Amino acid sequence: MPHSIEDVPRSSPVVTHLGPADAELDEPVLGRIAGLLHPYRSKLVLVAVAVVSAAILNSLAPFLTKAVFDDALFPKSGDPRMDLLAWLVVGLCVIPIVAALIGIAQNWLTSTVGNSAMADLRGDLFAHLQTMELAFFTATKTGNIQSRLANDVAGVRTVLTDTATSILQNTVTVTAAFIAMVVLSWQLTILTLILMPVFIAIQLRVGRRRQRLARKTQESLSEMTAITEEALSVSGILLSKVFNRADAEVERYREANRQQTRLQVEQAMTGRAFFATVQAFFAITPAVLYLAAGLMITGGSATLTAGTLVAFTTLQARLQMPLLQLMRVSLDVQTSLALFRRIFEYLDLEPAITEKPGAVRIDDADLHGAIEFRDVWFQYPEPRALSGTVNRDRFGDSGVRIERDEDAAPSEGWALRGVSLRVEPGQLAAIVGPSGAGKTTMTYLVPRFYDVTEGAVLIDGHDVRDLTLGSVAEAVGMVTQEPYLFHGTIRDNIAYAKPDATAAEIEQAARDANIHDRILGFADGYETITGERGYRLSGGEKQRLAIARVLLMDPRILILDEATSALDTETERLVQEALERATRDRTTIAIAHRLSTIRSADVIFGIDDGMVVESGSHDELLEAGGLYARLYVEQFGSGQIEARFTDGVRYSDGSLVCDRRHDDRRADVSF
Known part of the structure; x- marks a missing residue:
């Protein structure tokens, strides 16, 4: 435990990039993809049955065709056998109809399984991100997170909905066709497939290149999403208009758009020459087969008949499409692996703030609200940013961005140094100090937005790390300097703290926050839309709505972080009255309030350079x-x-x- 400035390690937090661009995941990605489909294994069994049934039916058709030529139209007896021909024609008509019906059922099953698995993946990713600590979001642009949730998950749709079935279907079809071809003529089969090993080797190289391009394309798309989120938000538009930067923002987006276009074209063209070569080979193969058949017949082969040759070329034609699809699917899988890695990169992040086994829950009946800082040392952790999440144009070629709360002490990397203090239940404690002293940092430690580096923060004698996250969240309410309101009604924004609140409870909270009469002054009253981040409301109105939300929550501990700054005198009076009601009968920690609140505080703590330098009354x-x-x-x-x-x-x-x-x-x- 450091006890003096000389003992403090001299380090600064930097961004840690997880996962180099070309690194492979330690855990097999294909196994994890299969795990996504595991809950739907019963439906997958039905899909497999449908695929095998359709493949067997389609493989029977060439043999019926052979029988049409050799046994019905041109039998050795000389006269056509019309009765046999009729049955063969019926069979040739029934087979594709039955196969088509099976295909419809198979497509429904495949679509259900794939889209359900994709919904599970998207839900799991969103749920996991909800568990991440605050520091993660300060180091990662919102647009990048949105891109992984939307673009990356959408990019693997084909793999989850079609690829597994396509691989099975085409594998079965190729296998059945190959067996049938060998039965008809093993010599012609060898000639047909002689170049397959070469094509497979080339295909693997093409796949690796497309995988790298897919990763770069998604990173570029993430950057575009981030630019869109930054520039087209209400705050971004206001900023660009204030500083006349609209043209610069447009050019920034256009450059990212041009980069995305280049990558899309390169990805689309990669492998086109390869597939053109394979298609040309399959198109030429029938002509080569006719020549080989002529040589075999000239050489005295008695097994090669006209019906055999027609059936074989029919199988060869049917073999072409499944083989090409298998190659394309293989490329799609390799391309999608890059997207799966990006998704799994987020899912593999371990939250820094977790609930320990056996954590204690404090119920309201047992909660008094005493707060104690016991020799607390705190240094902001190294924020975790993932590959492709840093805007290099704004942060330099190093790709490293330092993110830290404004209260972090810059000189030694320690935001708090040996802080010890106690706030008794029901007390109003004020924290004052210059900017960057560590005031906000202290309030972030009480609800466990961050964990202390050394020492402990206690509520009613319990280390907050020993309490359940849910009970801490229920015990501690906060009103910040810039309250966040989502795009919705005033009623919904207040009720966010208590979704099952009655209309009477919501209105009472609004009255206590001095905002009820103002709400009724709007044309739509409590159904008024606040706009994104509450931009349709004034600063004082947003602040009072935030207070109403906390009052509806009714926490035992309340944290007020500069809740009356930058307000006009009349609005400040209204907010101040609301805050006086809010602090009644609960433990309150107030930062940088006006003197009327500071003077009435039970205790005032002076904070400077991360240390408590004095305490007492006004x-x-x-x-x-x-x-x-x-x-x-x-x-x-x-x-x-x-x-x-x-x-x-x-x-x-x-x-x-x-x-x-x-x-x-x-x-x-x-x-």
Whole structure:
């Protein structure tokens, strides 16, 4: 445990890129893909039965064709056998009809299995991302996460819906056709398939290249999605208009679009020459077979009849398409493996904040709300970013982006240094200090947005790491400086904290937050749409809705992070009244509130450079002449407060700063 600045390791957090671009996963990807299909194995058995049945039926047709020529039309007896011909024609008509019906059933089963497996994968990925710690999302662009959920999962649709069935179907068809061809003429079979090993070797090389291109294409698409999310969000549009950067944003998107187009064309063209060669070979093969048949007949072969040759060329033609499809499917699988690796890369990330086995749940009846920091040292962890998630145009060629909370202490890499303090149940504790002192960092440790590096944060004597995540989330509510509202109604935004809340409960929370009358002033009342991130509302309205949401949640512990900053006087008064109701009968930690709140705090903690440098009441800290007094006077000197002073406020060195004579009606200051 470090106890002095000299003992602190001198390190800074950097982004860790997981998985190099061309690295293979340790765990076999194909096995994991098969695992996605495992819950639907009964349907897959039916698919296999349908595939085999259709392949056997289709393989019988050439033998019926042989019988038509050799036994019905041109029998050795000399006269056509019309009765036999009729039955053979019926068979040739029935076989494709039955095979088509089987194919319809097979396609329904395949589509059901594939889309269900894809929905499972998408759901599992979303659920896993919900468990990731806050630091992961500070290091990864939202657009990249959206791209993996949407584009990457959609990119493997074909593999999950069609590929497995296609492989089985074409393998069975090729096997059946190969056996039938050998039965008809093993010599012609060898001639037909003589170049297959060469084609397979070339196909493997083409597949590896397409796999690399697929990964680059998806990374490029992720970047486009990220640009779209950044530039076309309400905040992004507002920013570009304020600084007249619309043309630059358009060019940034167009360049990414051009890169995506180049990769798409390259991916589409890779292997085209190979498949053209294979198709040409199969197209030429019948002519070669006719020549070989002529040589065999000239050489005295008695087994090669006209019917045999017709049946063999029919099988050879039917063999061409399944073989080509197998090669294409193989390429598709190799291409999709790159996308599966990107998806599994997220699924393999272990959340940094987890619930330990045997974690204790604190129910409301047992919760008092005491908070204690016990010798807490905290250093922000190395944020985890995945390959292709960093915007190199904005962060340099290194591809490394440092992400950290603004309160992190920059000098030594430690955001908090040996912090020890206690807030009793029901107390209002204020935390003040300069920007970057570690105030927000402290509040992030209470609800376990991050875990301490050393020491412990306790609620009612329990280390928060020993409590269930659910009970901690229910115990701690937070109102931030910039509350988040989703695109929906005002009612839905308030009820987010308690989905089963009644209309009366929602309206009472709004009244307590001083927003009910304002809501009724909207044409649609509680059904008013807030807009993305609440941009249709003013800052004070959003803040009061956030307070209403917390009041509806009714947590035992409340954290207020600069909840009244940048508000006009009247709005600030309304928000302040709402906050006074919110802090009643619950433990509250307030950051940088106005002086009216600070003065009424039971205890004020002064934080500087990640350390608690003083604590006490408002009057005690002014008398001490330390950090709090210095911040107080700085705010007074800048004209942000109006006050009259009667007593001298002195710094710890004894120098007189000013006289103090308070008029509480106008004593407002923010820290």
